[in-house]
Amino acid sequence: MQRASARLGFRPDPVAREARRAPVGQGFRRDAGWWALILPAVLLMTVFYLAPMVQVLAISLTEPQPGLGNYERLFTSESVQRVIGTTLRICVTTTVVALLLGYVLAYKITLSTPGVRRWWVLAVLVPLWISVLVRAFAWVTLLRRQGLVNETLMAGGLITEPLPLVWNEFGIVIGMVHYMVPYAVLPMLASMGEIDPRLLSAARGLGASRLTVFRRVFLPLSRPGLIAAGVLVFIFSLGFYVTPAILGGGKTLMVAEWIKLQILDLLRWGLGAMMATMLVVAILITLAIFSRMVDLRRIFGAGGTA
């Protein structure tokens, strides 16, 4: 022990020496070693993710002829504008409805006892395990002209003509909300779970009514989860394909189906690639805006303590 410290006194041990020299250049080489460890992941991302995206971008700028012709359509083509408008409208509606339903669910689950909570979470998660295709067709059988809903309403004498519940925006929104609610619930559940229940008791003890407790304490503390859920659902909705394709019945087009139509049916690769690029840009912009409002790491993490 004594000998070791004496040696230290004369000559710093290698680790300490290196640490002192680190900023000059030694540190960089050591960091490079660490970077090498994630190289496989970087390569994987480049080959299977980045490269195809760059190719999509390239196609959008080169087909049918080089230039910004495809992007010009954003401002000139009514059909392009209509599909973007429809998509945004459906996505915003879906997000708002899914958030409302999801918030109520998450609130209910958070305030229930642990035993009950398990069943609630299971009930929320089960739909996630059923194929989106199955769910979309299930909605069709329920909502079509001779479907359960219309038949029941007509048998009950509430309506004389079947209501147009499917193969339109309404049908799409129903199917999408159904799909999105779990994605809205989960981040909000994480955020609400972080709220100390004593805060709610404290607020009531200090004279706040249940409504005031919710408005002044619970709602602000669950806000990060609400925003995270909103971003998640909105971004998911933007690129939704199966549900709108089935429940829209080919009459109401959203961006993903429109891209498929351009590329596979009309063979207009350039236009499809342009829209795909715009979709990615829209997602990145959404993320950029919301990352300023809330720490996006909290989407699957936690909120409420900041």
Place this chain on the structure above:
Amino acid sequence: MSTAGHALGLRGITRRYGNFTAVEDVSLSVGSGEFLTLLGPSGSGKTTILMCIAGFVAPSEGAILLDGRDITGLPPERRNFGMVFQGYALFPHMTVAENVAFPLRVRKLGAAEREAKVRAALDLVQLTRFADRRPAQLSGGQQQRVALARALVFDPSLLLLDEPLSALDKKLRAELQEELKALHRRVGRTFVNVTHDQEEALSLSDRVAILNHGRLVQEGPPAALYERPRTRFVADFLGKSNFLQGTVRQAAQGRFSITIGNTQLVQALPAGAAEPAVGALALLSLRPEKIGLLDDTASADNVVKGRIVTWSYAGAGYTVTVHTADLGSLQVTLPTWRAPIAPAEGLPLRLGWSADASVPVEEDAA
């Protein structure tokens, strides 16, 4: 702040959770301006009682009265009680000032009046400088003081404290204990405190109520509880105690004697206590600090001989365990300052105490 304290009464409070009875038939009254502490080990029901008073838990039976008015059915937000929660429960998304202003805001006070009261409350706990900080930026002791300011700012009829000092380290705890006591004197309000820390209970309270297994075991001023514990549990929980159990031999003139093996002990009958029947078993509680060290010639009402088994140095005193033939092991504390002996294992000692040093106590009900 006004100085009007309010009187609180508990009448036969019982709280059951399924088959489990957390609180059983507890009746208590807290006088206006009094500092009452509910003291008990964990699971004794003390927190449940506090939650009943606050209105978060509805008693299964019994009534809660404030100045004689029944408030049992009133929701917590309409009781107008200030409460300091365990862990303080400060709102993390509000600044210190906003936290303190919260109870005033929900009472819809005007901005000017609100500001003045918040300032006064923060002054009271000396935190005016930290008004714009978030709770997370404060130390534990400061958070505790914010919680106090928030609980007092709206002139509550009662201040409830749920283990207010348990999250703090020992030194800070002692400091805040002093502050809390001074605060109580300053605001003249009725305080009800819950703790499992007997030292805190003794030093803070005007009156202490000791609970065990959901029942009220004994209540009274700290000194009375310490000097005249009613049961073995109280004697053991408040401070330390030796227990001596023997058979009553004779009782006369305010004294009785018991024998344990070949040792006879004399016990003074405390005021108001009934004379025990000869032949019955009696249990005595004897505090370690009331046992004295006798030299060879000195005498006392009770004298026993023994040897030191273990000893430890605790600054102000030695804590010594002495083995005796008939009484088993006795805990003795001796002052270290000018100690007549240097403790050593195996050292023979003569111990003595007067007839009024120990008190007869009841065995706990099963």
